[in-house]
Amino acid sequence: MKRIFLLLMLAVFVFSCKNENKQTEKHIDVAQDMPDTEAVSYSSFGKEINDTDALSSKKMAAKFESMTIGDSINTKMIAKVDEVCQAKGCWMKVDLGNGEQAMVKFKDYGFFMPMDIAGKDVVLNGKAFVNEVPVDEQRHYAEDAGKSAEEIAKITEPKKTFSFVADGVLLKEE
Incomplete structure (x- = not known):
């Protein structure tokens, strides 16, 4: 029973990390699509x-x-x-x-x-x-x-x- 619980927790952890990475990647892609703004000195x-x-x-x-x-x-x-x-x-x-x-x-x-x-x-x-x-x-x-x-x-x-x-x-x- 403990093994099933640990495997279940491990699966939740692995999938939640992958989802988090996908969100981060999407955010980066959106940022790359933003027009460049040049800072003026x-x-x-x-x-x-x-x-x-x-x-x-x-x-x-x-x-x-x-x-x-x-x-x-x-x-x-x-x-x-x-x-x-x-x-x-x-x-x-x-x-x-x-x-x-x-x-x-x-x-x-x-x-x-x-x-x-x-x-x-x-x-x-x-x-x-x-x-x-x-x-x-x-x-x-x-x-x-x-x-x-x-x-x-x-x-x-x-x-x-x-x-x-x-x-x-x-x-x-x-």
């Missing part, structure tokens, strides 16, 4: 921020277009860097995806960006606004960007620009 500059709720550059462009000179909003956006100040990284221009750019400066000159990040993606947090940039300021930025004397001389009128004062920036690492 960033270098952080200025105030600590995250990329949650950041507007795309195209959505930000639409917001800029609806604003008039003097308007401002607090926001977060993702954009591709077009240019960076080659003197010390104290400003950058980002692509808004509609043929326009936004001039980005850093709050209170509290931080600077690497000068070799043109073409890289950034997340900006801060204040977006529309302003008019005088000729002398435009020429100064053109000089910082390494533009030729000919290009600088062509700047003769104030320009309506889209601007951003960032208190924090995330630079996407590759």
Whole structure:
């Protein structure tokens, strides 16, 4: 009688282990069918921020277009860097995806960006606004960007620009 009981217990144990393994295998198969999600790594500059709720550059462009000179909003956006100040990284221009750019400066000159990040993606947090940039300021930025004397001389009128004062920036690492 004891032998039958022990064999019965052994059979229950063996079958329950096999069932448990099948469940585990199913779980693994399901996990393998899940799409790969790539973790994004960033270098952080200025105030600590995250990329949650950041507007795309195209959505930000639409917001800029609806604003008039003097308007401002607090926001977060993702954009591709077009240019960076080659003197010390104290400003950058980002692509808004509609043929326009936004001039980005850093709050209170509290931080600077690497000068070799043109073409890289950034997340900006801060204040977006529309302003008019005088000729002398435009020429100064053109000089910082390494533009030729000919290009600088062509700047003769104030320009309506889209601007951003960032208190924090995330630079996407590759």
